[in-house]
Amino acid sequence: MRLKGRDDIINKEVLRVFENLGLKKDEALVYLKILANDGISALELHSELGISLSKLYIILKNLEKRNLIEGYGRRKKVYVAVKPEMHILEMLKEKEKEIKRDMELMEYFLEKIKFKNRRAETPPVYIIRKDYIDRIKKEMRNAKAEILISLPNNLVRELLVNIERALKKNIVVSVVLYSEIGIDFILNFLKKTQGPITVKKRKTYGVDIVIIDRKKSFILSFEKNYAILIEDLELV
Numbered sequence: 309m310r311l312k313g314r315d316d317i318i319n320k321e322v323l324r325v326f327e328n329l330g331l332k333k334d335e336a337l338v339y340l341k342i343l344a345n346d347g348i349s350a351l352e353l354h355s356e357l358g359i360s361l362s363k364l365y366i367i368l369k370n371l372e373k374r375n376l377i378e379g380y381g382r383r384k385k386v387y388v389a390v391k392p393e394m395h396i397l398e399m400l401k402e403k404e405k406e407i408k409r410d411m412e413l414m415e416y417f418l419e420k421i422k423f424k425n426r427r428a429e430t431p432p433v434y435i436i437r438k439d440y441i442d443r444i445k446k447e448m449r450n451a452k453a454e455i456l457i458s459l460p461n462n463l464v465r466e467l468l469v470n471i472e473r474a475l476k477k478n479i480v481v482s483v484v485l486y487s488e489i490g491i492d493f494i495l496n497f498l499k500k501t502q503g504p505i506t507v508k509k510r511k512t513y514g515v516d517i518v519i520i521d522r523k524k525s526f527i528l529s530f531e532k533n534y535a536i537l538i539e540d541l542e543l544v
């Protein structure tokens with residue numbers, strides 16, 4: 309099914325525009341033929357375009373619903389385009405708005421992906437200068453499998469209630485203690501708890517650290533005035 313004549317190239321481009329505006333291929337072809345013929349019947353469209361009458365009547369009905377064409381007559385109904393200058397321009401303007409909305413959406417989406425990728429390239433490492441013990445407690449409450457605590461005894465003492473709660477949830481807890489003031493109180497408390505806990509005494513100084521589920525790590529500064537939170541699996 310081909311359009312004939314010297315205007316083939318223009319007609320093909322017009323068909324492309326109609327399809328971009330939402331018409332199906334055969335709908336665009338029928339609409340173009342009606343535009344080019346001021347009053348044409350379904351039989352004539354069938355003869356010239358080779359589209360079956362059953363399909364043709366469906367197409368004509370759809371074009372009428374979109375107010376692009378009108379049919380006149382009873383015995384021999386003919387179809388004409390309805391104000392094509394107005395309707396086609398309206399369709400083009402609406403398409404322009406749609407393209408603009410799509411561009412804004414894609415710009416937002418691509419920027420979001422770009423930002424996400426930038427975050428993925430930068431390991432998530434944060435410095436917590438205030439209330440880092442409260443943040444450790446919060447992450448301990450969210451733990452799913454295991455917790456490792458290697459801190460000075462005074463800080464471990466602040467976490468005892470959280471350790472007990474974790475053990476009740478059957479979370480594996482490992483605690484490393486300094487052999488210094490406060491160790492006896494901690495040991496006595498932990499002896500009364502039930503659950504999968506391991507306690508070791510630290511013989512030499514090491515890094516003060518809390519690791520949760522092997523996903524998050526808190527490393528305390530030497531002076532204990534801030535903590536570094538690492539949420540990168542490889543770094544942890």
